[in-house]
Amino acid sequence: MELAGYTIDVESAVQLINEKHYRTLAVQIPEGLKRHVFPLVDFLKKETHAAVLVSADPCFGACDVVNYELKNLDVDCVIHIGHTAIADVENFWIPTIFLNAQSTLDVSKVVEKALPSLVGKKIGLVTTAQHLHTLETVQTILQQHGFEAFLAAGDERISAKGQILGCNFSSGANLSDQVDCFLFIGSGTFHPVGLSMSTKKTVIAADPYTNTVKKQEIEDMKNNLLRQRYGAILSCRNARRFGILLGLKRGQQRLTQASEIEQMLHDAGRLCLFITQDQFSPSALQGFDLDCYVSTACPRLAIDDYLQYKKPIITPIELEIALGRREWETYVFDEILQE
Numbered sequence: 581m582e583l584a585g586y587t588i589d590v591e592s593a594v595q596l597i598n599e600k601h602y603r604t605l606a607v608q609i610p611e612g613l614k615r616h617v618f619p620l621v622d623f624l625k626k627e628t629h630a631a632v633l634v635s636a637d638p639c640f641g642a643c644d645v646v647n648y649e650l651k652n653l654d655v656d657c658v659i660h661i662g663h664t665a666i667a668d669v670e671n672f673w674i675p676t677i678f679l680n681a682q683s684t685l686d687v688s689k690v691v692e693k694a695l696p697s698l699v700g701k702k703i704g705l706v707t708t709a710q711h712l713h714t715l716e717t718v719q720t721i722l723q724q725h726g727f728e729a730f731l732a733a734g735d736e737r738i739s740a741k742g743q744i745l746g747c748n749f750s751s752g753a754n755l756s757d758q759v760d761c762f763l764f765i766g767s768g769t770f771h772p773v774g775l776s777m778s779t780k781k782t783v784i785a786a787d788p789y790t791n792t793v794k795k796q797e798i799e800d801m802k803n804n805l806l807r808q809r810y811g812a813i814l815s816c817r818n819a820r821r822f823g824i825l826l827g828l829k830r831g832q833q834r835l836t837q838a839s840e841i842e843q844m845l846h847d848a849g850r851l852c853l854f855i856t857q858d859q860f861s862p863s864a865l866q867g868f869d870l871d872c873y874v875s876t877a878c879p880r881l882a883i884d885d886y887l888q889y890k891k892p893i894i895t896p897i898e899l900e901i902a903l904g905r906r907e908w909e910t911y912v913f914d915e916i917l918q919e
């Protein structure tokens with residue numbers, strides 16, 4: 581079905597639900613689609629005769645599947661919309677169906693617009709789940725204009741060639757030796773800035789929603805971010821009491837890394853406390869008497885939400901720099917990669 585500019589294959593979910601005789605469904609849907617959820621719920625009710633609940637919990641990625649608590653409401657199937665499954669996020673308490681939301685926007689115009697900004701002739705292509713189906717078109721356009729377009733598979737957390745997540749740029753990193761620059765198709769700046777930091781290559785961002793192309797802005801944002809991260813690291817250098825944030829969302833749990841951080845802090849003579857939460861928030865942390873936090877949850881927490889918190893939040897790599905175990909020159913973006 582089409583919903584607010586996206587194609588969502590609810591029909592395949594209906595078939596599975598009917599085959600399995602699921603009677604109570606829970607829909608998990610990203611923020612931007614919540615206001616359009618009515619037709620989807622109606623369709624599910626009509627085609628399956630099941631009861632349908634809609635979760636208001638955040639739905640930032642496939643790392644974040646609402647599941648266990650819904651057992652109490654006799655939910656027997658979760659329909660998670662807007663993201664492709666992450667392979668190592670599994671063993672759900674309730675069977676979960678992932679339905680990608682494919683943007684219906686034509687990307688040709690913005691790709692044509694991006695052509696003069698490309699660097700060199702060998703172009704790596706990357707995008708988010710919403711535009712994966714357009715990569716073949718993008719490849720053709722580039723080839724028609726004399727470019728070579730490259731796509732690579734990522735690690736196990738990445739479901740398709742050319743896909744990147746805000747916490748995983750492996751499909752780009754796997755190409756970075758072969759290409760002159762990257763063309764990112766999608767909205768926002770977090771992904772292209774992260775890709776640029778991860779691959780050290782120029783990234784041109786082509787946004788089909790606004791028909792805008794960003795190149796220098798990505799570079800400027802990367803430099804601003806690096807300045808901000810340097811400041812965050814400095815402010816943690818002499819901290820005594822650290823909170824190690826351990827996310828409860830299934831695809832954000834980095835237990836091994838959290839233990840390594842504990843050991844690192846112990847060796848450096850610092851005190852630390854593991855703090856868990858599903859969705860970390862400034863108000864939930866303000867009661868603790870700690871100097872700073874190291875986040876092993878979603879990497880965006882330390883980067884995107886940094887200014888909202890009263891105490892500095894740094895990533896595991898930034899902690900290594902703060903403790904003098906790593907040089908600033910070897911700074912890399914925090915990613916959740918296949919172990």
Ligand code: SF4
Binds near residue numbers: 641746878916
């Ligand atoms: S951990 Fe963060 S960046 Fe990664 S998929 Fe989840 S919400 Fe997205």
